[in-house]
Amino acid sequence: MNVELCLDLQVASKAHDLPSSEQLQHWASSALKGLREHAEISVRIVDNDESQELNFQYRQKDKPTNVLSFPADLPPELELPLLGDLVICAPVVTREAAEQQKELFAHWAHMVVHGTLHLLGYDHINDSDAEIMEQLETEILTGMGFPPPYESVA
16 A cells, blocks of 8 residues: 655754654655555654653653654544644754764654654553554564664664
8 A cells, every 4th residue: 555645844952963854754665655645744853952841741741752643633524634743853963873883864754753643542651551652663664664663773
């Protein structure tokens, strides 16, 4: 099943080496494959200040974070393809990729897939849910040719 994805991209970051709209679209579509035929997602790329502000406002954590997911809260009878919004903090993604010795765009792809799965209702609050989500992320990312996201670099 092909995925028809409408991705609205907002860049509110001064960071360089950001993925293209086409890359973001491909990564999100790969996360949706087999799960949704039609979807609309907004992706906003931000810097530390905006990420920290949103993370504090919505999660009571006073620090920037890699990705925040805001699922659309629509009544089911509307049957709209709107999944929700992702806010990705470019400096955090860049820092984490370096710390974890991962290729930058491999980590970007992971954040987009991770956030998209959250929009679909997947979570990692408890161990069993985390195991399911991590397995799915690994399948999606390795299917695109990226290394498994949760393996340590030796």
